[in-house]
Amino acid sequence: MVSSKKSPTTPATKSAQSAGSCIMRWVTRLTVLGVFIALAGYLDAIKAPLHELAQSAIAANPDDTSGMINYIVKNLTETYPVTQIRLNPDVNEWMFNNAGGAMGAMYIIHASITEYLIIFGTPLGTEGHTGLHTADDYFHILVGEQWAFAPGALELERYPAGSVHVLPRFTAKQYKMHEGCFALEYARGWIPLMLPFGFADTVTSTLDLPTFGRTAWITGREMLYNLLIGKI
Ligand SMILES: *[C@@H]1O[C@H](CO)[C@@H](O)[C@H](O)[C@H]1NC(C)=O
Numbered sequence: 001m002v003s004s005k006k007s008p009t010t011p012a013t014k015s016a017q018s019a020g021s022c023i024m025r026w027v028t029r030l031t032v033l034g035v036f037i038a039l040a041g042y043l044d045a046i047k048a049p050l051h052e053l054a055q056s057a058i059a060a061n062p063d064d065t066s067g068m069i070n071y072i073v074k075n076l077t078e079t080y081p082v083t084q085i086r087l088n089p090d091v092n093e094w095m096f097n098n099a100g101g102a103m104g105a106m107y108i109i110h111a112s113i114t115e116y117l118i119i120f121g122t123p124l125g126t127e128g129h130t131g132l133h134t135a136d137d138y139f140h141i142l143v144g145e146q147w148a149f150a151p152g153a154l155e156l157e158r159y160p161a162g163s164v165h166v167l168p169r170f171t172a173k174q175y176k177m178h179e180g181c182f183a184l185e186y187a188r189g190w191i192p193l194m195l196p197f198g199f200a201d202t203v204t205s206t207l208d209l210p211t212f213g214r215t216a217w218i219t220g221r222e223m224l225y226n227l228l229i230g231k232i
Pocket of ligand 1: 052056075079
């Protein structure tokens with residue numbers, strides 16, 4: 001008599017095994033994705049010393065905000081070939097930005113899944129919550145002064161032109177663009193998760209739909225350009 005008996009397998013052990021292998025598959029997939037994204041971000045990051053660039057832009061264009069912005073964009077477009085990083089060279093492409101209760105205008109120089117670089121500011125001054133983000137933020141002050149404060153501090157932090165305010169991911173502060181202030185803002189991390197914060201005030205308060213459409217269109221366009229050249 002030949003019997004083809006295998007070790008007994010009950011439905012319970014079968015489903016435990018398949019759940020285990022399903023979890024392992026997902027852990028593997030997410031690990032591969034994570035390594036890939038970290039690597040892509042590392043390889044193609046805008047690694048120009050942005051702090052140095054902001055300082056030389058200020059030194060070369062005293063009291064000329066527009067000159068500083070042109071200087072920065074010219075430097076970056078000369079540094080990075082279009083096959084490596086897509087930069088938006090249209091220095092007139094400004095739009096309102098309402099977020100965290102603060103209001104100003106921005107010009108998107110670069111946007112991808114893992115980083116963005118914008119000019120943000122207002123000649124009037126504004127104040128609000130930085131937001132709690134999945135990206136590290138480097139706020140290079142070009143003109144004016146930014147003030148900031150976190151609960152527990154009883155004195156303000158003061159960031160004058162030429163300085164940089166670093167806000168690590170998952171931290172938040174109250175901030176103020178004191179009177180007229182413009183900054184070069186670089187964020188690095190998971191940018192798509194920052195977008196709800198960027199749109200919430202428009203959707204729930206200003207209802208400025210043309211600005212919403214324009215912001216979504218330009219952000220999407222820049223991210224897509226970068227994806228197409230393989231810059232994540
Ligand atoms: C861009 O700016 C950086 C930092 O100031 C500087 O080292 C570099 O030489 C500049 N590149 C160009 C092409 O102007």
